[in-house]
Amino acid sequence: QKEVEQDPGPLSVPEGAIVSLNCTYSNSAFQYFMWYRQYSRKGPELLMYTYSSGNKEDGRFTAQVDKSSKYISLFIRDSQPSDSATYLCAVTDSWGKLQFGAGTQVVVTP
Amino acid sequence: EAGVAQSPRYKIIEKRQSVAFWCNPISGHATLYWYQQILGQGPKLLIQFQNNGVVDDSQLPKDRFSAERLKGVDSTLKIQPAKLEDSAVYLCASSLVRVNSPLHFGNGTRLTVT
Numbered sequence: 316q317k318e319v320e321q322d323p324g325p326l327s328v329p330e331g332a333i334v335s336l337n338c339t340y341s342n343s344a345f346q347y348f349m350w351y352r353q354y355s356r357k358g359p360e361l362l363m364y365t366y367s368s369g370n371k372e373d374g375r376f377t378a379q380v381d382k383s384s385k386y387i388s389l390f391i392r393d394s395q396p397s398d399s400a401t402y403l404c405a406v407t408d409s410w411g412k413l414q415f416g417a418g419t420q421v422v423v424t425p
Numbered sequence: 426e427a428g429v430a431q432s433p434r435y436k437i438i439e440k441r442q443s444v445a446f447w448c449n450p451i452s453g454h455a456t457l458y459w460y461q462q463i464l465g466q467g468p469k470l471l472i473q474f475q476n477n478g479v480v481d482d483s484q485l486p487k488d489r490f491s492a493e494r495l496k497g498v499d500s501t502l503k504i505q506p507a508k509l510e511d512s513a514v515y516l517c518a519s520s521l522v523r524v525n526s527p528l529h530f531g532n533g534t535r536l537t538v539t
Binding site for chain 2: 321323347349359360361405407409411413415417418
């Protein structure tokens with residue numbers, strides 16, 4: 316069983332729609348939760364970073380963590396074609412070792 | 426601030442040949458990582474350096490992969506001999522020493538082994 320599970324997609328949505336992305340993880344020792352965005356032929360870039368359960372908002376992006384269910388989510392409001400990318404969830408333990416999900420490809424069509 | 430620099434961007438080699446990748450991290454970042462990202466998968470850590478020393482190389486196939494970070498700045502990752510399954514993007518990342526400091530990735534080297 317992988318430590319971080321993520322649906323690979325692709326997820327296709329029309330411009331302006333809400334994009335909903337999810338990950339589950341298996342180890343309750345994971346304490347830090349991140350979302351990275353990766354454009355084609357580019358390296359991942361950090362999008363959101365959270366430590367506790369609950370919601371964290373940054374502009375059009377909201378990260379949600381439910382530690383009791385070991386479930387993390389990312390929502391993108393008012394999606395734009397420029398949001399088309401692969402979104403990687405990542406978790407770390409207290410030592411900082413990063414575990415990535417496989418990534419979900421998102422396509423936002425004009 | 427200049428980002429993480431990697432070269433070459435692309436490399437095509439035949440199996441059993443050798444190849445080397447180079448990485449220059451962000452200035453002041455003491456921690457450097459090499460990740461392997463196979464198509465359709467998330468990045469997998471190969472090796473982590475802090476300054477010159479190796480912190481974690483538990484997933485590095487040491488019979489064919491080697492890495493060094495001389496003088497605590499630039500790093501090279503070598504594969505010798507390459508196998509077909511080594512076809513992947515090799516990503517270098519750097520961060521500050523602080524635990525859970527965000528990683529900054531380069532754009533990677535895309536390796537194709539034929």
